[in-house]
Amino acid sequence: MSSLPTERKKRAREIYEILIKIYPDARPLLTYKNAYELLVATILAAQCTDERVNTVTPGLFARFPDAHGLVKAGEKELEDIIHPTGFFRNKTRNLKKLGAALVEQYAGRVPETIEELVALPGIGRKTANVIAGYCYQKPAVIVDTHFKRVTGRLGLTDNTNPDKIEKDLRAILPEEIQTGFSGAVNYHGRYRCTARKPRCPACEIKILCPFPDKTTAA
DSSP: OOOHHHHHHHHHHHHHHHHHHHSTTOOOSSOOSSHHHHHHHHHHTTTSOHHHHHHHHHHHHHHOOSHHHHHHOOHHHHHHHHGGGSOHHHHHHHHHHHHHHHHHHHTTOOOOSHHHHHTSTTOOHHHHHHHHHHHHOOOOOOOOHHHHHHHHHTTSOSOOSHHHHHHHHHHHSOHHHHHHHHHHHHHHHHHTSOSSSOOGGGOTTGGGOOOTTOOOOO
16 A cells, blocks of 8 residues: 555646646736746735736836836835735835845846745745746745645645645655646636635546545536
């Protein structure tokens, strides 16, 4: 009989092979052209929808296209631009600190490694993984709300702490599929395995899912 880690590795690969065909280009829903834009947009997306952030960032990036621009930005002007994303004063302070750190430590460039990214002010592991995975093609396990819920239901982790979930999934996923798996699971959580009423009868991976509270209504 296979051990639990071996079983999880096998099932995770099978889940990936199915989901990646359904969501072949499961990338962030935020609009961005480079690492700086995705980093800023991710900060603005805290407690705000991606859709609303996407209405704000074109004007923001036109006015402040890089970290050097953020450093020079007036706080009042920055607050006015990002006001629709909510918590605009805190976010303005965070953006100013981030811009200063990027300019002082990296000459305005966004670093590539998760270790460097999490050392920046206001950047946690989820955001660092997003940048590393989608801008620099590094192996990334992106533990957002959807990923946490779906991997728990799938029995791929016994943990609820995001850092521990990331560690668990890195242990069972080959590096080359970690980012793709993260994106596909995120989309599956958004559109199929939703929080309140998961659409279990229509789920493409239900045969691989041990979730005890599967729904029966279509």
